[in-house]
Amino acid sequence: MTAPTGKAGQTGQAGQTGQVAPSGQAEKAATPLWRNRDFALLWSGQVVSTTGARISATAMPLLVLALTGSPTDAGLVGAAATLPYLIGHLPAGPLVDRWNRRRILLVSQVTAALVLATVPIALWLGALTVAHLAVVAFVHGLCFVFFGLAEAAALPLIVPPAQLHTAIARNEVRTRGAALAGGPLGGLLFGIDRALPFVTEVLSYAAASIALIFLRRDLQEETAEPPEPLWRAALTGLRWIWRHPLVRAAILLVTASNLVFQAVILVLVVRAQAGGASAAETGLMLGIYSGGGMLGAFAAGWLHRFFTPRTVIIGVNWVWAALLPLFAVTDEPLWLGVIGAATAFVGPLWNVVIVGYFALLVPNQLQGRVTSASKTLSWGSMPVGSLTGGLLLSGLGARGTVLVLTGIMLATAVAATASPAVRGGGQSG
Known part of the structure; x- marks a missing residue:
């Protein structure tokens, strides 16, 4: 399943988990990650499906614009795709901790x-409507929610703790590489036939589902605790976040940046189209954008050990605040892609450092609940970002929209720098 471009919003402190590695992980600690059969199966299957998802994600706004010519309609469909991040994560988290995670992974892929x-x-059949696309986008987003939570909760059981940051970095490479290939392919396939990107994604999900069938490891950690009522279980994740000031601050900060970058993608597509770019050129622009993220993912696999969560939270937000105004300077797809690549380069460092510390801090039996609470807050701004981007584009045009988004990002960077929780390094309250 795809991952949002600015994905983050989880953090913690290493060395505070108190967790004992599950049975069998001590023996696996010395095994190179690429020889970990279950991780290799999950990773390779998701390379295929994530590439397919990025192909259709590129094609979706192009399809809406081809049907109606309205940026607002494109924003509405984008909001439908991300609405599950706001309303689906909180109830899904307890279910991921309670249900069979292997089955959740498989059912999510097949349903999508x-x-x-x-x-x-x-x-x-000549019967496609914007309302149909919005429903498809919503269900697809809901499948992504369940799949992402189940995969995040299962990962610490698939790889030993010593390799968790490396595994997260590999997943970043997977996601960014899929976006690098998927953007140009999506534009190219859409230019050939509007249906082709979506047929490709369906086939990619079928291939990934086959890989999931062959996973061997138990993806559920046994717990003697009786299951809580669903509403109380959902609140458990929120309470855990509230007790960790750095976690809380990072989630609130990334909520703002996710809103901004959800709007930025639509801005780039609309601006490239207005400048006369073809579907293939628009896809190439998004591919260049994603290429920066892929390079950043490779770099983050090595650089993460040199940065603390505090440094990453403050530094990444200032890099984004400095780069965003450049989108107002040019409407050339190539340069828009290059500027986007620079913003995307630092994103994986956030994910590897912050999400890695977070995964080590949260007990596995709480992973689904805490991760779902985190993503409800941090990704819940994405539908707002899609709607905001569409409305601002219709009212202010591309340059005006970029300036508004830059102002939001600048305020976020200032807040990160001024936050006592961030400056204090995340002492628990």
């Missing part, structure tokens, strides 16, 4: 494939 298959069918 089936719902996406309706798009090319409707296109061939």
